[in-house]
Amino acid sequence: MENARRTTLADVARAAGTTVPTVSKVLGGRSDVSAGTRTRVMRVVAELGYRGRAGRAVPPDAGRPPFVDLVLSGIEGTWANRALSGVERAAADAGVEVVVSVTRPPDDAWLTRLLARRLRGAVLALVDTTPDQLATLAAARMPVVLLDPVRQPPGTVPSVGAANWAGGRAAAEHLLALGHRRLGVLAGQRTHLYSQARVDGFRSAVTQAGLDLADDRVVHTDWRRAPSRARAAELLRGADGPTAVFACSDAIALGVYDAAAELGLRIPQDLSVVGFDDLPEAEWATPALTTVHQPIAEMGGAALRMLLRLGTDQPPEAPREELATRLVVRGSTAAAP
Structure with missing residues (x-):
């Protein structure tokens, strides 16, 4: 044969x-x-499925420390800062330097810049990569690790993420233990992998408790505070509105705070709110936000260390590392009214 x-x-x-x-x-x-x-x-x-020849990648000059690229979907907010701090700390420990790039969809100029650099590899954080882009990186023998992948990555692409499903379930179990039965979810974009996982985990605990989370109780928005306010107001209006809401990020949760204030609902007396991420903004809110802690800096460090373990020939089944989440209870949740 x-x-x-x-x-x-x-x-x-x-x-x-x-x-x-x-x-x-x-x-x-x-x-x-x-x-x-x-x-x-x-x-x-x-x-x-083209792959370049082994050894095609150009190594750094002798005596010059190798570089890695951290590609971010945006630099606004503290999520990016925490991811960068984790990557930079791990890179410093390994003696490598970090270059930071930002994507600006739909332009994929970041990919061209990445391929043009003499890099050891790249960590792509919250970057919505297409199959064509990943295939091009593989063909150029550019090692990459996805940090909190937006979509389900191919089995050949390494990734690091958080236990999103377990975090969503922990949020539901907390609210159910407080006696809440009218529950709502303000989710991120429908196609985003981590949003789906958080909603699925939340729903699993609700279903196990013998309750139903109707489709109209799960409202999708983007990840910014301002648009989340309007979507939260739609969810909260009406006499039979939810007494508790799980927001799939802290920024979305702050949008829920804004909508509650607009509708005259007190947190937590009339409405309990749980977020996800545990960014500094969660503690600054009034009342302080109960949220699911996501170890963002640790995830960044794990992604960088995984990248440095890779060669230009990535294994047929790439590693996937998932870091644990945990619920942090603060003042935004209370017993059901």
């Missing part, structure tokens, strides 16, 4: 309708390629 022939750069160039030098430019992060050609090459790389 003949062995399957290895996909070559020429195969990619032929399928993409371009030349071998142009494909090499795309995988090398060169900017002198049109956006349409780059997109076409990336798609073909994914379809054909």
Whole structure:
């Protein structure tokens, strides 16, 4: 039986309708390629499963400390600061330097910049990567680790996250123990993996308690405070509104606080609120927010250490590390009215 022939750069160039030098430019992060050609090459790389030759990645210059890139979906808020602090601390311990990049969807210029740098690898934090982008990084033999992946990563891509399902379940168990039976959830974007897991964990405890969490009691929003206020107000209005709400992030929970104030609801006397993340904002709120602690800095450190263990040939089944969450009880939850 003949062995399957290895996909070559020429195969990619032929399928993409371009030349071998142009494909090499795309995988090398060169900017002198049109956006349409780059997109076409990336798609073909994914379809054909092309991987560059071993040793293709250029090592750092002798005597120069290697660099890793931390790619963030945004730098606003304290989540990014905590992730950066964890990555930087672990990098300092390992003697490597950190470069920070920010994505600006739908532009994927961050990917071109990443490929153009002489890097040991990259940690992608909350970055909504496409299959084509991941395939391009693999083809260029750029090791990556996903930190809190937005979508379910392929089995070949390493990742580090939090125990989101268990955290959602802990939030429900706390509210149920306080006697709440009219429950609501203000979730993040429907397609985001960690939002789905938190809602599923919450729902599992509610169902086990013999209760029903109706679909109209789960409202989706984005992760910002201001839009969450309007969505929370929709959920809370009415005489039979929930007496307790689980918000899938602390920023969303603060939107619930704003909506409650607008509707004349007191926290926690009329409405109990549980968040998720345990950012500094949770303690600054009035009353202080009961929330699920997510070890963000520790996750960043774990992602960096995982990255440094990788070579340019990532294993067929990539590692997945999940760090524990825990409930932190503060003043925003009380017995059901």
